[in-house]
Every structure is written in C-alpha cells, then in structure tokens.
Amino acid sequence: MAKIAINIATGSLQQPEMVVGIDLGTTNSLVAIIHPDTKQPVVLKEHDGNALVPSILHFAEGGNVLVGDEAKKHLIDAPQQTVFSVKRLMGKSYNDIRDYSSFFTYKVIDDQTESLVKIQVGDRFYSPVELSSLILKELKTRAEHILKTPVTKAVITVPAYFNDAQRQATRDAGKLAGLDVLRIVNEPTAASLAYGLGLKKDEVKTIAVYDLGGGTFDISILRINGGIFEVLSTNGDTYLGGDDFDRAIANEWAKNIGISQEEMQSNRSIAQQLRLTAEAAKIHLSTHDHFMAEIAGEKVTLSRADFEELAKPFVDRTMTCCANAMKDAGLHIDAIEEVVLVGGSTRVPLVKTSVQKFFNRVPHDAVNPDEVVALGAAVQADILAGNNKDFLLLDITPLSLGIETMGGLMDVLVPRNSKIPSKVARQYTTQKDGQSSMKIAVFQGERDLVKDNRKLAEFNLTGIPGMPAGLPKVEISFLINADGILLVKAKEIRSGVEQTVEVKPQYGLTDEEVEKMLMDSVTHAKEDMAIRALVEARTEARQILDTTSGFLQKNGSILTVEEKTATDAAMTSLQNLMENGNKDEIHTAIEKLNEISRPYAERLMDHAISTAMKGKKI
Numbered sequence: 001m002a003k004i005a006i007n008i009a010t011g012s013l014q015q016p017e018m019v020v021g022i023d024l025g026t027t028n029s030l031v032a033i034i035h036p037d038t039k040q041p042v043v044l045k046e047h048d049g050n051a052l053v054p055s056i057l058h059f060a061e062g063g064n065v066l067v068g069d070e071a072k073k074h075l076i077d078a079p080q081q082t083v084f085s086v087k088r089l090m091g092k093s094y095n096d097i098r099d100y101s102s103f104f105t106y107k108v109i110d111d112q113t114e115s116l117v118k119i120q121v122g123d124r125f126y127s128p129v130e131l132s133s134l135i136l137k138e139l140k141t142r143a144e145h146i147l148k149t150p151v152t153k154a155v156i157t158v159p160a161y162f163n164d165a166q167r168q169a170t171r172d173a174g175k176l177a178g179l180d181v182l183r184i185v186n187e188p189t190a191a192s193l194a195y196g197l198g199l200k201k202d203e204v205k206t207i208a209v210y211d212l213g214g215g216t217f218d219i220s221i222l223r224i225n226g227g228i229f230e231v232l233s234t235n236g237d238t239y240l241g242g243d244d245f246d247r248a249i250a251n252e253w254a255k256n257i258g259i260s261q262e263e264m265q266s267n268r269s270i271a272q273q274l275r276l277t278a279e280a281a282k283i284h285l286s287t288h289d290h291f292m293a294e295i296a297g298e299k300v301t302l303s304r305a306d307f308e309e310l311a312k313p314f315v316d317r318t319m320t321c322c323a324n325a326m327k328d329a330g331l332h333i334d335a336i337e338e339v340v341l342v343g344g345s346t347r348v349p350l351v352k353t354s355v356q357k358f359f360n361r362v363p364h365d366a367v368n369p370d371e372v373v374a375l376g377a378a379v380q381a382d383i384l385a386g387n388n389k390d391f392l393l394l395d396i397t398p399l400s401l402g403i404e405t406m407g408g409l410m411d412v413l414v415p416r417n418s419k420i421p422s423k424v425a426r427q428y429t430t431q432k433d434g435q436s437s438m439k440i441a442v443f444q445g446e447r448d449l450v451k452d453n454r455k456l457a458e459f460n461l462t463g464i465p466g467m468p469a470g471l472p473k474v475e476i477s478f479l480i481n482a483d484g485i486l487l488v489k490a491k492e493i494r495s496g497v498e499q500t501v502e503v504k505p506q507y508g509l510t511d512e513e514v515e516k517m518l519m520d521s522v523t524h525a526k527e528d529m530a531i532r533a534l535v536e537a538r539t540e541a542r543q544i545l546d547t548t549s550g551f552l553q554k555n556g557s558i559l560t561v562e563e564k565t566a567t568d569a570a571m572t573s574l575q576n577l578m579e580n581g582n583k584d585e586i587h588t589a590i591e592k593l594n595e596i597s598r599p600y601a602e603r604l605m606d607h608a609i610s611t612a613m614k615g616k617k618i
C-alpha cells in the first residue's frame with residue numbers, strides 16, 4: 001500500500017520524492033522537474049516567475065552568505081566578497097587559470113600552483129567545491145520550498161569537455177550540499193533530451209548542439225542510436241560569449257562619446273553603465289532594428305547592422321570551432337540531421353542565421369535556450385528515477401588513457417573518443433626473474449612517450465610470487481564508469497594477487513590544454529613514431545641481452561668455444577649500438593645475435609625463457 005506523508009510545517013500533503021535536474025551554470029543555475037501531472041519537464045520558478053538563480057555568492061559581514069540575485073547586487077560594491085564563475089575553477093589548479101587570473105575580481109590563492117585553487121574571502125579560504133555546494137544548497141532549499149517536499153536526489157549537468165577531476169568536483173559539491181547525485185550528465189545531451197531527441201527507441205540521428213552563453217561557447221556533435229547518446233566530438237572557447245558582444249558595443253560607444261580606455265578603467269560607474277546599456281541594446285536588437293539611449297548626458301545609438309558588424313568576428317570564431325568539431329567527428333555537414341541551440345546568446349539573429357547557414361539546417365529554438373539544459377536534466381532524472389527504463393546515456397573520453405610500458409612508452413588501453421561506460425583489459429608480464437612488484441603508471445594523452453602526456457596515477461602491484469621473467473600474467477583493466485571516473489585494476493592471474501585504484505586526478509586540464517595535447521599529437525606524430533621505433537628497438541635489445549646473459553650464466557657450458565666468442569662479440573656490438581645506434585642498426589645487431597644464439601638456444605632454451613623473449617614488459 002502506498003504511504004501518504006504530510007508536511008508538518010505546511011500541513012500539506014507531501015509528494016513522493018522526485019529526482020530533480022540541475023543546470024549548474026557558469027553564470028546562472030536552475031532546477032527542473034518532470035511535472036507529476038503533465039509528465040512534461042518544467043523549470044522551478046519563484047513567486048516572481050524567475051527561474052534563473054545567478055551562480056554568484058556574496059559573503060556579507062557577520063558571516064551571512066547570500067546567493068543569486070541578492071549576491072549579484074554586490075558585484076560592483078564588494079567585488080572581493082562576491083564570487084562569480086566558480087564553475088571555471090572546478091577541478092583546476094592555479095596553473096590552469098593563471099592566464100585568466102585578471103578575470104576574477106576576488107582573491108584566487110596563487111601560492112601552491114600545482115594544487116587545487118582556493119579562494120580567499122576575508123580571512124576564510126574556500127575550495128570551488130565548497131562554493132559550488134553553497135549554490136547547490138540554495139537551489140535545493142528553493143526547490144524544497146517550491147515543491148513542498150524534501151529534495152535529496154539530483155542529476156547535475158556539466159560541459160561535455162569536463163574531465164574526471166571536474167566531474168568528480170561537481171559530484172563532491174552535490175554531496176556536500178546534501179544531494180545524492182545520481183548522474184553527472186553532459187549539457188549537450190541534456191539539451192537534446194529536452195527536444196525529445198533520442199527518446200524514440202529505434203531513432204538513429206547525428207546532431208549538433210551549439211551553446212553560446214554569456215561567457216562560454218561549446219559545440220558538441222552527438223550521435224543518438226536507439227536511446228544511446230554518444231558524444232562524437234566537442235570544441236569551443238571557454239572565454240567567448242555574449243559578454244564579448246556587450247564589451248564590443250561599450251567600447252564602440254566609449255570611442256564615439258570620447259571616453260578613453262583609462263577612464264573606463266578608473267571610472268567604474270561609467271564603465272558599468274556602458275556595459276549594462278550595451279547589453280540592453282544587444283537584447284533589444286534581437287527583436288528590433290534600432291536602439292537609442294543616453295549615457296552621461298550623451299546620446300548613444302546602435303542599428304542592427306552596426307551591431308552585427310561588431311559581433312561578426314566573435315560569431316565567426318564560433319564557426320571555426322564548429323568546423324573543427326566536424327573535422328574531429330570525421331563528418332561532413334550533410335551528416336548533421338538536427339541542430340539544437342542552447343544559451344541566451346543564441347537569441348541574437350546573426351547567431352541563428354550563421355548556425356543555420358553553417359549546418360544547412362533550421363536549428364531547434366522553440367525551447368527557451370536558458371532553460372533547455374535544466375529541462376533535459378529533468379528528463380534524464382526521470383529516466384534514472386526508474387520512470388523510463390529503456391534508456392542508457394553514453395558519453396566519450398576526451399583523451400586516450402593508457403599505462404607506461406618499458407622505455408617510457410604509452411600503451412593506450414582506451415583510445416580517445418571511446419564510449420563510456422567502458423571496460424578494457426590487457427595482459428602484461430614481468431621484466432626480471434623473481435620480480436615481486438610492478439609499477440603501474442596511468443597516463444592521459446595522445447603522445448607516444450608518457451613524458452609528453454599527463455600522469456593520472458601511479459601504484460605498485462606487490463606480492464607477485466617469485467617466477468621467471470615473462471611468466472607472471474598481470475591483467476590491467478580500465479573501467480570507466482558512467483560519470484567518467486576511471487577505476488584501474490591490476491591482477492596477477494596465476495596467483496590472484498590484485499590491487500585497485502580509483503583515479504581522481506590532482507588537478508584538471510583546461511580545454512585549451514586538451515586541445516593543445518591533441519594538436520601536439522598531430523604535430524609530433526612523425527617524430528613520435530621515430531622515437532617509439534627507437535625506444536622499442538632499444539627495449540628489445542636490452543631484453544635480448546638480459547636473456548642471453550642469463551642463459552649463458554646457467555648454460556654456458558654447452559656452448560662451443562666458437563659459439564662463445566661469436567656471442568660475446570655480438571653482445572658487445574649490440575650493447576654499443578643500443579646506446580648509440582639508430583633503430584635499423586639495433587635491429588641488424590639483434591638479428592645477428594639471434595642468428596648466433598639460435599642453434600644452441602634451440603638445443604636448450606626452456607619454455608620460460610622463450611616466453612620472456614616475446615611478451616610485453618612493463
């Protein structure tokens with residue numbers, strides 16, 4: 001029998017608990033649910049009809065923390081106590097954001113550059129996770145107030161390019177706010193769901209999600225197949241958005257009415273007035289052809305055509321990102337069947353027409369572009385609440401994941417753009433006789449040498465029972481769960497010894513870095529291949545030398561004198577070439593040593609040694 005609960009505080013009947021969808025945005029955040037009666041997604045609104053909660057915190061005197069519109073009021077009068085754009089700091093170190101530090105008006109601590117950033121307000125320090133949790137707590141309280149029921153379960157959206165550290169940080173923020181985060185969902189996936197894309201069982205579609213907000217731009221190419229979402233590629237610019245349009249207008253007006261850049265810097269009030277009027281002009285011009293206002297007693301005007309000229313360079317930049325995303329996905333424009341618009345700045349007609357022209361499709365714009373992500377998160381929340389069991393949502397890994405093998409080479413287990421969740425396993429073996437432990441170093445990146453990639457974790461598999469080199473079978477498996485968190489397990493199969501680590505990277509990568517790592521892999525591809533070939537030749541040489549000397553020590557007596565002399569000479573020559581020769585010279589010397597040793601090795605070589613000469617070594 002169903003239970004009915006009564007809220008003691010309000011006297012009203014309590015609804016069964018629902019899972020909410022949260023769009024935790026850089027500028028604004030909002031919460032949505034599937035309406036219990038209409039079964040349609042709706043955003044939760046305050047009495048004043050406002051659904052957007054500015055993602056801003058103000059730390060008032062006396063320890064009071066204001067969130068949202070109340071905090072926004074203090075951006076100008078108390079910039080050091082008012083924190084905005086926390087999302088940009090999630091899972092980041094100071095090194096990651098150093099180039100943009102002037103963007104933040106509050107104090108971002110810069111002493112330990114490698115560790116996660118902290119923010120100082122007054123005499124207190126906060127992590128981005130704590131700050132995000134304060135925003136989430138406020139969203140939770142508001143939702144409970146509106147729904148008149150406790151809210152403890154949520155789906156939270158993140159950009160598709162967020163890495164493990166950033167996803168984990170978002171999840172931690174949810175936990176700290178008292179929320180059980182059922183899933184971290186990609187924003188473009190949520191936006192598609194809001195349009196019902198991917199909700200039909202046998203639907204197969206390729207879609208583009210173009211998201212231009214106030215300060216960030218993202219383009220994602222998704223493939224939907226039978227209710228499964230796969231991100232084929234992502235691209236964008238974390239410092240490009242509607243704010244750039246506002247700034248361009250403000251600068252143009254400042255020039256026209258004779259306000260210098262220095263004056264804009266020193267006179268905050270006039271700069272603020274210019275910026276706010278510029279934003280009002282931009283919004284007005286989305287539906288009108290002309291704008292007029294007065295600033296400091298001077299008339300300012302702007303036509304739609306003038307605005308478009310100012311905005312065009314920024315819009316063009318987004319189009320370059322779209323072209324790159326298409327290239328990364330390996331698709332031609334014709335392959336895109338649907339285009340979804342997200343973010344307030346897609347209301348600008350020039351943006352809409354440019355997107356339409358680029359993709360040769362009329363984009364979906366019927367859903368409010370500020371709400372579309374939260375609405376889709378609610379759809380996903382409903383699926384996870386068990387109301388729609390047919391769906392599974394898949395994402396991809398932005399960079400390859402692998403481990404270090406001999407010679408510092410990267411052995412990729414999960415190639416970039418692999419679907420997640422996913423599981424891969426590969427077997428490795430030991431390099432030395434009696435080796436009882438094995439170092440497992442996990443890396444992320446596209447280069448052939450691990451030193452050019454990013455280390456995520458390192459651990460030792462210990463307790464491997466003593467066996468000749470090459471005999472142990474160590475299975476390394478990578479399990480990436482639905483949130484994109486990597487679990488690495490190493491297991492020696494013969495003995496059953498095993499060890500597992502959860503990879504929570506110390507600090508994150510900016511998407512510029514991800515992009516740079518990808519670019520580097522292309523630029524250095526030839527060079528990397530040459531280095532890999534040389535390293536592999538050296539590794540093979542070292543193994544053969546080790547195995548041969550081991551063999552000679554044990555079985556030297558069966559060699560003829562000629563065989564012994566020839567072997568010594570071939571070994572010395574290989575040793576020299578291993579240090580100074582090129583890969584071809586090394587291979588020739590290996591071949592020579594093999595030729596000499598083959599007859600007597602064949603006479604005596606036992607199985608363990610022959611295995612040691614083949615298998616891969618860590």
Ligand code: AMP
Pocket residue numbers: 027028212213214215241242243279282283284286342343344345346347348369370
């Ligand atoms: P978001 O980050 O998605 O909330 O988008 C906020 C950005 O959208 C800001 O730069 C706003 O100025 C801009 N915006 C909101 N409404 C409009 C509109 N009607 N026309 C043009 N830009 C708008």
